[in-house]
Amino acid sequence: MVGNSSISETVPASCCGPARPRDRIVTSARDLFHRHGIRGVGVEAIAEAAGTNKMTLYRHFGCKDDLIVECLQAVADEGLAMWVEIEAGHPGDHRAQLQAWVQQAANWLSADGRGCDLANAAMELTEAGHPARRLIEKCKRAHRDRLVDVCKAAGITQADLLADTLVLLLEGARVSRQSVGAEGPSAKFVRMSEAVIEAFAERGDGQRAATQD
Amino acid sequence: MVGNSSISETVPASCCGPARPRDRIVTSARDLFHRHGIRGVGVEAIAEAAGTNKMTLYRHFGCKDDLIVECLQAVADEGLAMWVEIEAGHPGDHRAQLQAWVQQAANWLSADGRGCDLANAAMELTEAGHPARRLIEKCKRAHRDRLVDVCKAAGITQADLLADTLVLLLEGARVSRQSVGAEGPSAKFVRMSEAVIEAFAERGDGQRAATQD
């Protein structure tokens, strides 16, 4: 458990002015949950990292679970924003969008060794009907469906299978990195993903049977 | 956190005789850790589930961390035993051993939705130098190396890449199952794995370029 003392401040006092306490709390909570796990962080530590106190936290979030849901929702929103960015960066070129997704996934992998917040939360929140579980499932499903759409739009016939394969490779890479580090199997994620995409494109792409860019 | 009351007994009183308390404690601890997470189970609950008490637990394990390490070691041992079983089941036929590994992985997937205890522990035990982390890393690395050996023995040239791909697919399937359930991408794990093995065998197998069993 993270003690109340000597927590590396999420909001380093110098810049804790602009945002309202509520936003700072979510920001700090996300950071601490990510680094130490949800069950490894107490609300007091969150409030302190946000430059505020427990009372203010409980005025904005009725209980810790509500704060957890809000944090995970923020993660989900960033996931949606990623898709918007990818589409904006490669309008119409769905094959390039796929490659951009792989690149974005690689960025997540190289960011740190703490895996996906949603997957981690699904592991930690073992209570059957926890409100966060629905959100996690919906978000993961949406991400997968979106990837299917891009694969379909890229002309891949077995779009479902390719998308599911890429999802498992990414999910596996993020969890593997937590166990054996960045030099383990996850180091080859990009190579694997591009090879799989290539294999599916060769097999089931009508209009570009021989080209490969 | 799991309360002290109403825990479904791991050792249902009717059969809590034979094994010594120490073994019952490890068995119960593994089960509870698996189902509720390490941080979600208190030592009192473990002792109660094992049909004994906290004092006896602490006489065998100096602290909770020691018990955690022992439990993870037991998981690692079972992993080794799996390899022995696979080799014994298909002596000399390394391609069949690969298929047996896929089948065993599928069994893990269908067992329950709680993922790999080692990977879960790596997620929960965020403390940098926790004694369990070395064990987890060593075991995961050994599993991967063993898979590489089988791939090599099966005549696959890019054995490293195939083994790493299979590792990521399995790791991803187990974590995905926790988020979106058994009907998600993890449902296609066997199909994906066999397809990947096939692809690597076709590409880099000298003596059986056309056969496919």
Add this chain to the structure above:
DNA sequence: AGACCATGTTACCGCTCAGTAACAATCGGG
């Protein structure tokens, strides 16, 4: 029988947790 050792029982310690009450300070808008 006696000694020993593993186990059971109860009570306790200090700590942290999630969550609350009561009151003081601050700050922006009329």
Add this chain to the structure above:
DNA sequence: CCCGATTGTTACTGAGCGGTAACATGGTCT
């Protein structure tokens, strides 16, 4: 300038945690 809403401060509750002390019980071997 003053009112009301937001925030800060302190102290507290009840519970669970990991871990320990002291003592009672039971079996086992000599």
